[in-house]
Amino acid sequence: MSGGLIAMGVIGRPHGVRGLVRVTSFTADPADLATYPLQDERGRRFVLEWRGEGIAAIGEVVGGEVAGGATRWVRDRDAAARLTNLRLYAPREALPPAAEDEFYLADLVGMAAFDAEGKALGTVEAVHDYGAGASLEIGTLIVPFTRACVPEIDPAGRRVTVVPPAEVIGEST
Amino acid sequence: MARSVWKGPFVDGYLLGKAEASRASGRNEIIKIWSRRSTILPQFVGLTFGVYNGRKFLPVQVNENMVGHKFGEFSPTRTFTGHSADKKAKRG
Numbered sequence: 001m002s003g004g005l006i007a008m009g010v011i012g013r014p015h016g017v018r019g020l021v022r023v024t025s026f027t028a029d030p031a032d033l034a035t036y037p038l039q040d041e042r043g044r045r046f047v048l049e050w051r052g053e054g055i056a057a058i059g060e061v062v063g064g065e066v067a068g069g070a071t072r073w074v075r076d077r078d079a080a081a082r083l084t085n086l087r088l089y090a091p092r093e094a095l096p097p098a099a100e101d102e103f104y105l106a107d108l109v110g111m112a113a114f115d116a117e118g119k120a121l122g123t124v125e126a127v128h129d130y131g132a133g134a135s136l137e138i139g140t141l142i143v144p145f146t147r148a149c150v151p152e153i154d155p156a157g158r159r160v161t162v163v164p165p166a167e168v169i170g171e172s173t
Numbered sequence: 174m175a176r177s178v179w180k181g182p183f184v185d186g187y188l189l190g191k192a193e194a195s196r197a198s199g200r201n202e203i204i205k206i207w208s209r210r211s212t213i214l215p216q217f218v219g220l221t222f223g224v225y226n227g228r229k230f231l232p233v234q235v236n237e238n239m240v241g242h243k244f245g246e247f248s249p250t251r252t253f254t255g256h257s258a259d260k261k262a263k264r265g
Contacts, residue, residue: 008258026256036259101264105257126254127262132247133221133234134262144221144232146265148201153264165221166202168195 005041005089006106009033014080015055019073021080023048023056023088030054036090046088047071058083103153112159113138121162138162182212182241192217205230209245224248234265 012022025033031050038046045061058080063070074080098104105127113121113136122139129135134145143149143164152161176183185208193216195204205223218237223230224244231248233239239247 006258007256026258028258028260032259095259098261102261103264105260105262108262109257127257128231129262130231130247130249132236132239133232133265135232140229142223142229142232144203144234144265145262146221146234150264163201166200167223168191168202168204 004092005039006092006095007087008036008038008090009088011058011083011086011088013084014077017077019057019075019077019080020051020055021058021074021083022054023058024054033088036094038088038090040086040088048088103155107155108136108153108160110158111153113162114159116161116163124160136160136162182214184208184211184214189214189216192220195220203230203232206244209243209248211244213239213242213244215240226250 008027009023009025012024014020015022023033025031027033027036034048034050034056038048040046047059047061049057049059051057057073059071059073061070062072074083092106095104095106108124108127111124113124115121121141124136124138126137127134127145128137128142135142136145136150141162141164143162149163149165150160151163154160188206188208188211191204191206195202196219203221203223205225207225209224213235215237217235218240220235222233222235222244224233224247226248227250233244233247
């Protein structure tokens with residue numbers, strides 16, 4: 001995340017001679033990429049229309065509002081090739097509000113972590129989820145993302161309160 | 174070849190005692206284990222294990238759907254750093 005922008009995908013190599021491109025989507029559902037207002041690091045705005053699995057037509061918004069008439073679609077392979085490796089971002093505000101007890105990973109990463117007494121533990125460096133519940137990595141500490149271990153989350157203040165669980169060492173085999 | 178049914182699921186013996194003690198204590202605790210080969214049994218449901226992946230202990234919150242799988246399946250040994258984009262984490 002840089003300056004309130006979240007990387008949502010990246011344009012790959014051209015596909016065919018009519019300006020289509022391969023697009024790698026970073027969103028939970030790849031098809032959702034087309035629903036976000038996309039822009040690059042320089043502020044150029046783009047619209048995207050899926051034409052197949054991982055293949056899309058891409059257009060630059062040249063007018064004021066995002067509308068068909070104001071969109072300059074990429075029509076040839078050379079123009080598409082110039083967009084290769086272009087990262088597409090969306091503003092954080094464009095993401096729909098999360099459900100109760102759900103948090104965007106982009107919000108959690110970078111939050112300051114404190115223990116129950118207010119002592120700083122570090123910052124949330126990563127959020128892991130390998131099918132057995134999410135967990136937060138805070139320096140060398142990894143805590144389950146549960147109400148017991150992370151009782152308070154303050155998205156506005158960018159801080160979480162962490163109660164590290166007691167550790168029971170199992171016998172090594 | 175699949176494991177013979179008559180043998181029953183494999184689980185390192187000491188895990189059963191640790192799980193029982195953890196459940197009895199009722200505390201917010203994580204059981205650090207190295208036994209990635211052990212099968213997850215129904216008596217582990219609701220407990221949290223820290224399963225070693227060669228570098229760190231990743232928390233594994235056991236639920237009903239994980240019974241029959243091995244602990245190691247939930248603690249990958251290779252690092253994957255994907256993009257977060259619009260992905261969400263649910264607090265358990």
